[in-house]
Amino acid sequence: MKRAPAILLFVLVAGCGSDAPAPPAPPPPADFTTDEAPPADSVVFLRGRPRPARGDGAQEGDRDPDGDGVEAERVTVDVVARGVGPSVHGAAFRLRWEPEKLGFVEARAGEAWSSRALTLAREGIPGELVVTWTEKGTGDGFDATGETLLGALTFTRKSRDGAAIAFRADRSTLRDPSGRALTVAWRGGRVPAR
Amino acid sequence: MLQEIAVRASIWLSSLAFALAPPATASPVALAPPPAPGDDDVLSSHLLHRLVERERSPLHVRAGLLGSHVPPAAIPRPPFVRGTGSALDCEHATHDITLDPTTGATNATVELRVKAARAPLGSISFALDAGLEPGTITATDRDASIAQAVFAPTRIVRVDLTPALEAGEETVITMPYSGTLSCASAEGGAVVCSKGADFSYFAHQSIFPYVFDTDAPNSFVFDGLTRDIVLRVPAEHDVVATGQKVAETIEGSTRVSRWAIDRPLSRVVGLYAFAGRLGLLPVGGRRVPTTLVFPAPKKAIDQSLVAWSTPALDFVEAVGGSRLPFDRGLSLVRLPQTIGDPGTATFGMTLLSDSYARTGDLMYEETWAHENAHLFWGIVAPETDSNESRLMSEGMATLTELDYTFGRHFASEDRDLYLARRLLPMGLDLRARGKDLPPVQLLPGTEVPDDFRTRRYTLWAYYRTAITLDHLRVTVGEELFARALGLYVARCSFVGCRPDVLREIASAESDKDLGPFFERWVTGKERPRVLVGFTPADGGADVVLTKDDDRPMTLELWLTLADGARMKRHVDLGPRTTRVHLDAPAAVAHVAASPRHDVLVDVRSRVDGDLDFDGETDGFDVLRCARLVGRRYDGSSSTGLWNLGETFDPRCDVNDDLTIDDDDLAAIAAEFGKLRAR
Numbered sequence: 127m128k129r130a131p132a133i134l135l136f137v138l139v140a141g142c143g144s145d146a147p148a149p150p151a152p153p154p155p156a157d158f159t160t161d162e163a164p165p166a167d168s169v170v171f172l173r174g175r176p177r178p179a180r181g182d183g184a185q186e187g188d189r190d191p192d193g194d195g196v197e198a199e200r201v202t203v204d205v206v207a208r209g210v211g212p213s214v215h216g217a218a219f220r221l222r223w224e225p226e227k228l229g230f231v232e233a234r235a236g237e238a239w240s241s242r243a244l245t246l247a248r249e250g251i252p253g254e255l256v257v258t259w260t261e262k263g264t265g266d267g268f269d270a271t272g273e274t275l276l277g278a279l280t281f282t283r284k285s286r287d288g289a290a291i292a293f294r295a296d297r298s299t300l301r302d303p304s305g306r307a308l309t310v311a312w313r314g315g316r317v318p319a320r
Numbered sequence: 321m322l323q324e325i326a327v328r329a330s331i332w333l334s335s336l337a338f339a340l341a342p343p344a345t346a347s348p349v350a351l352a353p354p355p356a357p358g359d360d361d362v363l364s365s366h367l368l369h370r371l372v373e374r375e376r377s378p379l380h381v382r383a384g385l386l387g388s389h390v391p392p393a394a395i396p397r398p399p400f401v402r403g404t405g406s407a408l409d410c411e412h413a414t415h416d417i418t419l420d421p422t423t424g425a426t427n428a429t430v431e432l433r434v435k436a437a438r439a440p441l442g443s444i445s446f447a448l449d450a451g452l453e454p455g456t457i458t459a460t461d462r463d464a465s466i467a468q469a470v471f472a473p474t475r476i477v478r479v480d481l482t483p484a485l486e487a488g489e490e491t492v493i494t495m496p497y498s499g500t501l502s503c504a505s506a507e508g509g510a511v512v513c514s515k516g517a518d519f520s521y522f523a524h525q526s527i528f529p530y531v532f533d534t535d536a537p538n539s540f541v542f543d544g545l546t547r548d549i550v551l552r553v554p555a556e557h558d559v560v561a562t563g564q565k566v567a568e569t570i571e572g573s574t575r576v577s578r579w580a581i582d583r584p585l586s587r588v589v590g591l592y593a594f595a596g597r598l599g600l601l602p603v604g605g606r607r608v609p610t611t612l613v614f615p616a617p618k619k620a621i622d623q624s625l626v627a628w629s630t631p632a633l634d635f636v637e638a639v640g641g642s643r644l645p646f647d648r649g650l651s652l653v654r655l656p657q658t659i660g661d662p663g664t665a666t667f668g669m670t671l672l673s674d675s676y677a678r679t680g681d682l683m684y685e686e687t688w689a690h691e692n693a694h695l696f697w698g699i700v701a702p703e704t705d706s707n708e709s710r711l712m713s714e715g716m717a718t719l720t721e722l723d724y725t726f727g728r729h730f731a732s733e734d735r736d737l738y739l740a741r742r743l744l745p746m747g748l749d750l751r752a753r754g755k756d757l758p759p760v761q762l763l764p765g766t767e768v769p770d771d772f773r774t775r776r777y778t779l780w781a782y783y784r785t786a787i788t789l790d791h792l793r794v795t796v797g798e799e800l801f802a803r804a805l806g807l808y809v810a811r812c813s814f815v816g817c818r819p820d821v822l823r824e825i826a827s828a829e830s831d832k833d834l835g836p837f838f839e840r841w842v843t844g845k846e847r848p849r850v851l852v853g854f855t856p857a858d859g860g861a862d863v864v865l866t867k868d869d870d871r872p873m874t875l876e877l878w879l880t881l882a883d884g885a886r887m888k889r890h891v892d893l894g895p896r897t898t899r900v901h902l903d904a905p906a907a908v909a910h911v912a913a914s915p916r917h918d919v920l921v922d923v924r925s926r927v928d929g930d931l932d933f934d935g936e937t938d939g940f941d942v943l944r945c946a947r948l949v950g951r952r953y954d955g956s957s958s959t960g961l962w963n964l965g966e967t968f969d970p971r972c973d974v975n976d977d978l979t980i981d982d983d984d985l986a987a988i989a990a991e992f993g994k995l996r997a998r
Contacts, residue, residue, distance in 0.1 A: 215947060216939075216942075216943045216946055216947065217939070218938065218939020218940055218942065218943050219939065220938060220939075244942065244946055244985065244989065246939070246942065246989055246992045246993075248992055248993030249993070250936070250938075250993040250994060250995030251995045251996075251997055251998060254995055254998070256938045256939060256992065256993045256995065257939065258938070258939035258942045258943065258946075258992070260939075260942060260943055260946040260947075261946065261947070262946050262947075262949040262950075262982070262985065263946075263947065263948075263949040263950040264947065264950065296882065296909070297938055297939075297940065298939075299939070299940065299943065301943050301947070303947060304947075305943070305944070305947055
C-alpha cells in the first residue's frame with residue numbers, strides 16, 4: 127500500500143508513448159517508509175533512498191555476510207529538514223531501533239554543512255544512535271526553509287522482520303546560530319518486513 | 321614645588337623616623353568598581369585608575385612620594401599581617417569649624433577624646449589640608465609635642481603624648497587649626513575639597529582632620545567614635561554635613577548648623593560638608609526626611625536619582641531587616657565628576673559621583689543601590705576590622721545591588737539563572753586574575769600579594785565576597801539567609817562584627833555547623849570538585865555525589881523532570897561518596913547543582929562530556945559548545961560586575977584556559993555517545 131506512489135509513477139512514465147528514446151529504468155522502491163504524522167510546518171524526517179538494483183554497485187557478498195540465508199541489505203535513509211527556517215547552525219538527534227533487526231553502518235553529513243562542520247555519530251548503546259552535525263563558532267548557518275538534506279544514515283538489515291527507526295524527540299534539536307532551539311517535529315519511519 | 325615638598329618630607333621623615341605606609345587598603349565603605357575600560361576612555365582613566373585608587377586611600381598621601389624616601393623595610397605592614405591592631409580608640413570628637421566656602425578661609429578646633437586600647441598609645445596623627453596649620457595642641461594630664469610635614473595636598477600633624485597613655489587610660493587632645501584651604505589635587509588629580517560659591521565640597525582630610533595611629537596608620541579596627549559638629553558659614557550659603565542635623569540658626573551674617581554623629585562609628589568613615597547654592601530635592605515616600613543634594617542647576621539625572629532612592633532605600637531596609645536608624649534625616653548626594661570623588665556612604669549620608677551616569681541608567685541605578693546598601697553594610701553594621709574582611713560591607717553591598725536590579729528590572733526572569741549569570745563574569749575574573757588572592761577573611765600571618773592594591777582588590781573585596789555570600793545563601797536557603805542578615809544587623813549595629821558572627825548566627829538558625837563552609841570559602845579559598853551521577857528510579861532518582869574529602873558540604877540540587885519542571889533539593893554531602901534517593905513526581909531527566917554554586921564548587925557530571933547533567937554525552941552537550949568555538953574571556957579588566965550579558969560558558973572551556981577552541985570541542989567529542997544502558 128505504501129509503495130503505491132512509486133508504482134504509480136512507474137506506470138505513468140512507462141505509459142508516455144512517444145518516439146523519444148526510452149527513459150532509464152526507475153530505481154527500485156526504497157526499503158523504507160516514513161511515518162505518517164500530523165502535518166507540521168517545520169519537520170525533520172527520515173526518507174528512504176531507492177534500493178540499489180542488483181549489479182548496481184551491490185556486491186553479492188554484501189547481501190549475506192553472515193551466511194545465514196538472510197540478505198544483509200543496506201538501508202540508507204536521508205535525514206531531511208523542511209520549513210525549518212533560514213538559519214540552521216547545528217543539529218543533534220537520537221534514533222532508536224531494535225538492534226537485533228538493524229545494524230548501524232555509518233552516518234554522513236549532507237552538503238548543506240560547511241567543510242569545517244563537526245560531524246559525530248555513535249551507536250552509544252545497541253539500537254540507539256547519537257548524531258551531531260554542527261557548524262563551529264559564529265556563522266549564519268544554512269537555509270532550511272525548503273527541503274534540505276541534513277545527512278544520511280545507513281543501516282544493514284539483520285532480519286526479515288520490519289523494523290522501526292524512531293527519533294527520540296526529547297533528545298533531538300535543531301539550533302540557530304544563537305543557540306536557540308528551532309521548533310520542529312521529528313518523524314522517523316519503518317523498514318518493512320520482507 | 322614638588323621638589324620642595326619632597327625635600328621637606330625627607331627631612332621630616334629622617335628626623336622623626338616616622339614612616340607612613342603607602343595607602344594600603346580601601347576605606348571601609350567604598351564604591352563598586354566601574355564598568356569595563358576600553359568601552360569609554362574617560363571611564364577607563366577617570367574611574368578605574370584615578371577614582372578607585374583614591375577611594376582606596378583613606379590617607380591621601382602620595383605613595384610615590386613616600387616610597388621614594390622610605391626604605392621598604394621601614395614601611396609597616398598592615399596590622400593583620402603583623403598580628404597586632406592599633407591601640408588607638410577614638411571615643412568622641414567635637415568639631416567647631418568656621419569656614420568661608422568661597423575662599424577656603426578656615427578657623428577650627430577639634431577636641432578628641434582618645435583611649436589606649438589593649439596597649440600603650442604614645443602618639444596619634446592628624447591629616448588635614450596642607451593650607452591649614454595647627455595652633456597650640458594640648459592634651460589633658462600630659463604633654464603633647466608635635467611634628468608635622470606636608471605631603472601635598474595633605475598636612476600630617478603628629479602628636480606625641482608624654483607620658484604615653486597606658487592601656488585603658490584616656491585623654492582629650494585639643495587641636496586648633498586655621499588658614500586657607502589649598503584644595504590642591506592629589507596624585508591622579510583627585511581632591512579632598514573644592515572651594516566655590518555655588519557648590520563647595522569639603523571631605524575628610526580637608527576641614528575635618530583624619531585621625532590615625534602613628535604606629536599603625538593603616539589600621540581600620542573599629543573604635544566607635546561619636547562626633548558633634550558645629551559649622552559656621554556665611555548666611556547666604558546652604559550647608560549640608562555628615563550626621564544628623566540637630567539645629568540651624570542664623571547668627572548675624574553667619575549660618576550656624578549643628579550636626580551629630582550620635583552612634584559609634586569608625587574614625588575612618590568619611591566626613592563631608594557641602595555648602596553654596598545647593599540643589600535640594602525631597603525624596604518622597606520615606607518615613608524620614610530624605611533629600612537629594614546636588615550641584616545646581618538640576619539635571620535630568622537628579623530626578624532619576626530621586627525616583628530610584630525610595631525603592632533603593634526600601635530595598636536595603638528589607639535586606640537589613642530593619643529601618644535605617646537615621647531618624648532625623650538622610651542626605652543623598654550627587655557628586656559632580658569634576659571633584660573626582662567616586663562616592664561612599666557615611667552616617668546618614670550616601671554619596672555617588674555622576675561619573676557613573678556614563679554606565680547607563682540601569683547600572684547607575686544599581687550602583688546607587690550599592691552605595692545606599694552601605695548605610696547598613698559598613699555604617700550601621702560595621703566590620704570589626706575592615707582590613708580583615710570586606711565580606712559584610714562590600715560583599716553585602718554588592719550582593720544587594722545584584723538583588724535590587726533583579727527585582728527592579730529582571731523580575732520576569734528566572735532568579736537563579738539571573739544570579740548565576742551575574743556571578744559568572746565575576747567568577748571568570750577571579751579565575752583570570754585572582755587565583756592567588758587571599759581568602760575572604762584574612763588571618764594573622766596571611767601574606768598579602770605585592771600587587772594586592774590594584775584591581776585585584778576589587779576581586780577580593782567585591783567579587784569573592786558577594787559570590788561567597790550568595791553561595792552561602794543557596795546553601796542554607798533563602799529564608800534562613802535573610803533571617804540571619806536581620807539578626808546580624810541587630811547584633812552588630814554600631815558595634816562591629818567579624819565574619820564569624822555571621823557563621824554563628826547562620827549555624828544557630830540552621831541548626832547546622834557552618835564551620836566547614838567558612839573553612840572552605842571564607843578563611844579558605846577552595847573550589848572542591850563534586851561529581852554528580854544519577855539513575856532514574858521509581859518515584860525519583862538515585863543520586864550519587866562524590867568529592868575528594870571528608871568534610872561536610874551542602875548543595876542545592878536541581879532535578880529537572882521530563883516535562884521541564886524543576887525541583888530543588890538540599891543535599892548534605894558526607895565523606896567522599898554520598899548516595900541519596902530524591903523523590904520526584906515524574907521521570908527525572910537531569911540532576912545538577914544550582915548554577916549559583918558554580919564559581920565556588922566545581923560541580924561536574926560523573927560522565928565526562930555530559931555538560932547538561934542528564935548522565936549521557938550527546939549532541940546537546942556538543943551543540944552547547946560548538947557555536948562558542950573561538951570565544952575568549954578577557955578578564956584583564958576585572959569588571960565582571962558590570963557585565964550583564966556574558967555568554968562565555970566555562971563548561972565548554974575544558975582545558976580551563978579561558979578560551980573555547982577546537983581542543984575543547986575535541987575533548988567533548990571524544991566522550992560523545994556515552995549513553996546510559998536501557
